[in-house]
Amino acid sequence: MATMATDLTQETSVLPEQDEKRDTRPEVIALADNIRIQDDVPRFDIRSQCLPTIIRAEKFSVYYGKKVGVKDITMDICSRSVTAIIGPSGCGKSTFLRSINRMNDLIPIARAEGALYVNGVNAYDRRVDLVNLRQRVGMVFQKANPFPKSIYDNVAYGPRLQGVRGRALDDLVESCLRDAALWDEVKYSLGKSALALSGGQQQRLCIARALATKPQVLLMDEPCSALDPIATAKIEELIAGLKHAYTIVIVTHNMQQAARVSDRTAFFCLGELIEYGDTRAIFTKPSRKQTEDYVTGRFG
Amino acid sequence: MTTGMLLSESDKTPDPGAPLRTRLSGFLARLGDPLFYGLTLCCAASIIVITGCLVYQLYAHSAEARHTLGWGFLTSQEWNPVSGEFGALPFVFGTVVTSILAILIATPLGVGTAIFLAEMAPRRLSNIMAFLVDLLAAVPSVIYGLLGIFLLVPLLNSTVVPPMQRVLGFLPIFSGSFYGVSLFSASLVLVIMVVPFIVSISREVLLAVPVEQREASYALGSTHWETVWKVVLPHARRGIYASVFLGLARALGETMAVTMVIGNTPQIAKSLFAPGYTIAAVIANEFTEATGSLYLSALIELGLVLFGITIVINGLARLLILATTRGLQHG
Amino acid sequence: MGNLLWRRMTNAVMFSMTLMCALGVVGVLFFIFGYLFWNGGRYVNWDFFTRLPAPVGESGGGMANAIIGSAKLLLLATLVGAPIGFLGGIYLAEFGGKTFPFFVRYVTDLLNGVPSIVIGIFAYAVVVLRVRHFSAWAGGFALGIMMIPIALRSTEEFLRQVPTSLREGALALGATRWQMILTVVVPAAMRGILSGMMLDIARVAGETAPLLFTSFGNRFWSEGFDKPTASLPVMIFTYAIGPYDDWHRQAWAAGFVLLAMVFMFNITSRLLISWRRTR
Known part of the structure; x- marks a missing residue:
């Protein structure tokens, strides 16, 4: 426990050592409370040790009424890498992804149990500010959902909410569009409606829009499922480029895609985490029978 | 209290985690939702109040006729x-x-x-x-x-x-x-x-x-x-x-x-x-x-x-x- | 075989009958429009828009005060009805729970079905009886109450048509709920909402019954909003049942102007919606 906590602090410095000088800032005390709770639960098995960690789920479950969305998920997601979540449809991979920035809150009957730490703070703590959480954890959806506004206004949406204006905003929009590899295609038509873009461009615009709130984590929910192969290749290239600055969690049911873009892969089945580890290991020598059946195409 | 302070340690980390300045910090942002919700709720509820008033007014102002004429x-x-x-x-x-x-x-x-x-x-x-x-x-x-x-x-x-x-x-x-x-x-x-x-x-x-x-x-x-x-x-x-x-x-x-x-x-x-x-x-x-x-x-x-x-x-x-x-x- | 023939005949006969119904309805429609535009258009002249009504018994004059009066009443009505309907519609579409919104919807539909004359009595009891005289305030209040149900239901309907993915997109970017609603959902539904409001204004623009004993009428200019105020529909009524031929001609002219106004609002509202669809 102690070593692990130390390791976490390397990136996030939020899990103070017991014998360190106690930090008296209120939020750190709040965090310390969380850690104490953490101490009470029996030591969990992190299936895949990963350093440094930015997201950690601990016995995390989501229920829709009585139906199980995901059950008892315990896993760590490493900072600045790509983690893919694969599994047959209905296995809870999207549910888990949407829990990370609490988009499931929009579904009235959804209920979460256990803990899900983002940067060391339990995202399901009552005191957590959803707005702040969602700014830190950006999301790209299955189907591109640009607002019916101009390209510029789409990217500027998040920063404007935070009060960024003028020159700074222009620069931010440009840099995000560049990061999303869209700048050269739209630089002369920033005022045009985003709905006039092609499907692949719209999805990259949505990525640019998510980047503009300067998130640490980018969640992608099957971002290429509605795109043609060329647009898909562009997005995959983009993901490879972004992982040096962002933590990316991507849900996909295209196994080749998971193999191509991700560093680590988690396999979900029927709401449970079956196996989680190095992508190469998952695809070449999975340790569980179910995983092997799935990645070799024998079921699902 | 936790807004803005949540995850605030990332202030020191450069680029992606860097915080953006927040104009709508704290109070207003927190109060906006309940205020807006309350406002719309009042407007929706006013329909019921108006209809209730309408019935009451008709009833009250016809009292004389109802009592006299039965x-x-x-x-x-x-x-x-x-x-x-x-x-x-x-x-x-x-x-x-x-x-x-x-x-x-x-x-x-x-x-x-x-x-x-x-x-x-x-x-x-x-x-x-x-x-x-x-x-x-x-x-x-x-x-x-x-x-x-x-x-x-x-x-x-x-x-x-x-x-x-x-x-x-x-x-x-x-x-x-x-x-x-x-x-x-x-x-x-x-x-x-x-x-x-x-x-x-x-x-x-x-x-x-x-x-x-x-x-x-x-x-x-x-x-x-x-x-x-x-x-x-x-x-x-x-x-x-x-x-x-x-x-x-x-x-x-x-x-x-x-x-x-x-x-x-x-x-x-x-x-x-x-x-x-x-x-x-x-x-x-x-x-x-x-x-x-x-x-x-x-x-x-x-x-x-x-x-x-x-x-x-x-x-x-x-x-x-x-x-x-x-x-x-x-x- | 004979059976089949019989069935075919039934088919032909019944559909011919529906065709007759449709032709009848559309025929009546064109006849009415044609008659009104021909008959009303003839009597519209410059005086109609610029002059006050002539003293009783004399011919000539116009309805300038009624046109301005109608505009005043509609302005007041919109100020009462549109915001309440708009915000209430947001509540129903965005914060819907179960029982209470259902109840609100039901009561709204009932209020929409309340005869306009009854709304008039309500406005009379609430406003006129309080201040002891007829006024534009009272008329605007009555029309405003009439506007709320449609404003509310159409706002709700168009907000519901905004895809959930846009709402999720805004929330995922760290918008609060009210920011999401006002910066993404409402703009996306704006054309629809506006067109609903225009239809709503068109509907109350022709209302006569609730004005008879709220804004009453006036043969002269009425300053401000605190005086009895003339309006086109009430003028049409008064002039149509009056004894003078010149009044009847003016009633036709006023009918023409009122109908043209109502149609303009209707058609603009249609155009707003069709633009939205083709975009």
Whole structure:
């Protein structure tokens, strides 16, 4: 426990050592409370040790009424890498992804149990500010959902909410569009409606829009499922480029895609985490029978 | 307290985690949602408050008439404000007769038109005609009244009613001398006003019948009409009933057009060609002239009666609509 | 075989009958429009828009005061009805729970079905009886109440058509709920909402019954909002049932102007929606 906590602090410095000088800032005390709770639960098995960690789920479950969305998920997601979540449809991979920035809150009957730490703070703590959480954890959806506004206004949406204006905003929009590899295609038509873009461009615009709130984590929910192969290749290239600055969690049911873009892969089945580890290991020598059946195409 | 401070350690990390400055920091951002929610909730709730107020006002201001006249108000036939006689029966009679007659004529006409628009007409033509029908519904009632006085009444007087009376005059309902203004004229004006409602709702309901239902019927060797009559109409029946009820409610509450052609005579006549009076018309005509608080109070009680009738009819119609669309509701 | 022939005949006969119904309805429609435009258009002249009504018994004059009066009443009505309907519609579409919104919807539909003359009595009891005289305030209040149900239901309907993905997109970018609604959902539904409001204004623009004993009428200019105020529909009514031929001609002219106004609102509203669809 102690070593692990130390390791976490390397990136996030939020899990103070017991014998360190106690930090008296209120939020750190709040965090310390969380850690104490953490101490009470029996030591969990992190299936895949990963350093440094930015997201950690601990016995995390989501229920829709009585139906199980995901059950008892315990896993760590490493900072600045790509983690893919694969599994047959209905296995809870999207549910888990949407829990990370609490988009499931929009579904009235959804209920979460256990803990899900983002940067060391339990995202399901009552005191957590959803707005702040969602700014830190950006999301790209299955189907591109640009607002019916101009390209510029789409990217500027998040920063404007935070009060960024003028020159700074222009620069931010440009840099995000560049990061999303869209700048050269739209630089002369920033005022045009985003709905006039092609499907692949719209999805990259949505990525640019998510980047503009300067998130640490980018969640992608099957971002290429509605795109043609060329647009898909562009997005995959983009993901490879972004992982040096962002933590990316991507849900996909295209196994080749998971193999191509991700560093680590988690396999979900029927709401449970079956196996989680190095992508190469998952695809070449999975340790569980179910995983092997799935990645070799024998079921699902 | 936790906003902005949550994850604040990333302040030190460069780029992606760096915090953006927040103008809407803390207080306002936190309070915005409940404030906005409260504001919209108040507006939604105000509908209920207004409707409640409306009922209360009608009830309170008709107190004098209710106490003085009692239930006799609804059963007495005499309306003579000067001698202090207030009987509502002729108005209830006129209102009910004109509306029922109007609905009896308008329903086959409206549903027939809707069937044509939904089943036979090409979609483009159907859409254009539906738009025209909607325009017909948008014509203000005072304009229908205008047309009623200067167009319909002379027309009935000269060319329609005399031949009708020659053939059917032996029936009591078509007997008596005809002066143009009558229950019958009022009903005809109401027909024109109600048909657009029935057409426009019925057409929507008919178009919403699933294609599979029609295909199943055709596959069993039905003709087009048999498909419409035995499959499509039964499937859409609730919506059509609802459209008829809505039309009826509109006819019952219609004021101006009726006032202008009904003849404004408080009597219960056997003949449809005799003049009559409706609740809405008497309120419109006598409200500003009502001298004495009992008179005014009696008129307001008439308003309460009209309100009661239309609420019941409307309530039924809305329940029918809700029953048909319940499956589609979300959130 | 004979059976089949019979069935075919039924088919043909019944559909011919529906065709007749449709032709009848549309025929009446064109006849009415034609008659009104021909008859009303003839009597519209410059005086109609610029002059006050002539003294009783004299011919000539116009309805300038009624046109301005109608505009005033509609302005007041919109100020009462549109915001309440708009915000209430947001509540129903965005914060919907179960029982309460259902109740609100039901009551709204009932209020929509309340005869306009009854709304008039309500406005009379609430406003006129308080201040003891007829005024534009009272008329605007009555029309405003009439506007709320449609404003509310149409706002709700168009907000519901905004895809959930846009809402999720905004929330995922860290918008609060009210920011999401006002910066993404409402703009996306704006055309629809506006067109609903225009239809709503068109509907109350022709209302006569609730004005008879709220704003009453006036043969002269009425300053401000606290005086009895003339309006086109009430003028049409008064003139149509009046005894003078010149009044009847003016009633036709006023009917023409009122109808043209109502149609203009209706058609503009249609155009707004169709633009939205083709975009």
